[in-house]
Amino acid sequence: MPFTLATWNINSVRLREPIVLKLLEDEAPDVLCLQECKSPVEKIPLDGFRALGYNYIVARGQKGYNGVAILSKIPMVDAGEQDFAALGHARHVAGKLENGVTIQNFYVPAGGDVPNREVNEKFGQKLDYLTDMRDWFNADKPEKSILVGDLNIAPREDDVWNHKQLLKIVSHTPIEVEHLAETQDAGNWVDITRQDIPEGQLYSWWSYRAKDWAAADKGRRLDHVWATSDISNAGHGSRVLRDARGWEKPSDHAPVFATFDL
DNA sequence: ATGGTGGGCGCCCCA
Numbered sequence: 001m002p003f004t005l006a007t008w009n010i011n012s013v014r015l016r017e018p019i020v021l022k023l024l025e026d027e028a029p030d031v032l033c034l035q036e037c038k039s040p041v042e043k044i045p046l047d048g049f050r051a052l053g054y055n056y057i058v059a060r061g062q063k064g065y066n067g068v069a070i071l072s073k074i075p076m077v078d079a080g081e082q083d084f085a086a087l088g089h090a091r092h093v094a095g096k097l098e099n100g101v102t103i104q105n106f107y108v109p110a111g112g113d114v115p116n117r118e119v120n121e122k123f124g125q126k127l128d129y130l131t132d133m134r135d136w137f138n139a140d141k142p143e144k145s146i147l148v149g150d151l152n153i154a155p156r157e158d159d160v161w162n163h164k165q166l167l168k169i170v171s172h173t174p175i176e177v178e179h180l181a182e183t184q185d186a187g188n189w190v191d192i193t194r195q196d197i198p199e200g201q202l203y204s205w206w207s208y209r210a211k212d213w214a215a216a217d218k219g220r221r222l223d224h225v226w227a228t229s230d231i232s233n234a235g236h237g238s239r240v241l242r243d244a245r246g247w248e249k250p251s252d253h254a255p256v257f258a259t260f261d262l
Numbered sequence: 263a264t265g266g267t268g269g270g271c272g273c274c275c276c277a
Binding site: 009011012015036038039063064065110112122152207208209210211252 | 265266267268269270271275276277
């Protein structure tokens with residue numbers, strides 16, 4: 001059975017309930033993973049999602065910051081969470097679907113402005129978060145799993161608008177890219193988006209601070225869809241719904257899609 | 263070198 005999944009950093013699920021509903025109505029993915037919900041779980045507006053058939057929902061939240069959720073039309077038979085790097089943040093939730101696939105949904109710390117853990121605690125927390133992910137995957141190798149989320153790292157030269165100009169900018173520094181690669185290797189994860197779209201510039205985030213985000217097109221690919229190597233061949237049809245960045249009251253991220261024939 | 267915008271919360275944090 002083929003199923004389609006999307007991941008979207010929504011930057012407040014309460015403020016942007018209308019565009020979440022629009023995405024679910026227009027595109028109808030079987031599974032939608034959200035990050036930066038910025039809401040306690042009990043204040044997430046679930047009724048509208050349920051009315052569209054997303055009856056299986058797991059979420060983790062806290063007041064004002066972070067927060068992740070998985071909305072699914074496919075029954076979920078198990079759920080879990082991990083507090084990587086012991087930050088006490090709602091940055092991870094996992095759900096096992098009835099079809100045997102496990103979804104890992106992550107919101108990796110952004111890491112602040114200065115790429116030096118000696119002077120910027122947040123950068124150290126970001127690296128530690130990735131190291132903890134790596135160790136977790138090494139200790140318990142994932143199988144038949146899909147990892148999605150805002151990983152806050154654009155690893156490839158063509159994942160950013162200007163590689164040289166961003167080498168010292170948090171999200172594209174070599175040490176972050178190295179940490180991400182170690183995490184990816186530890187879980188035998190395959191980058192499905194780049195398996196499908198191997199060539200060319202590809203972004204999923206554009207800053208709010210640009211006068212005209214589309215004209216400037218100074219984007220970064222921060223949002224990812226990975227799959228374990230045992231199911232990576234089933235992945236296809238990846239795309240970034242760039243249009244959503246131009247919707248009414250948009251998130252600064254666009255949704256990333258992939259389809260799996262399993 | 264800097265400031266630009268946006269969300270949540272409440273006199274400032276975070277992205």
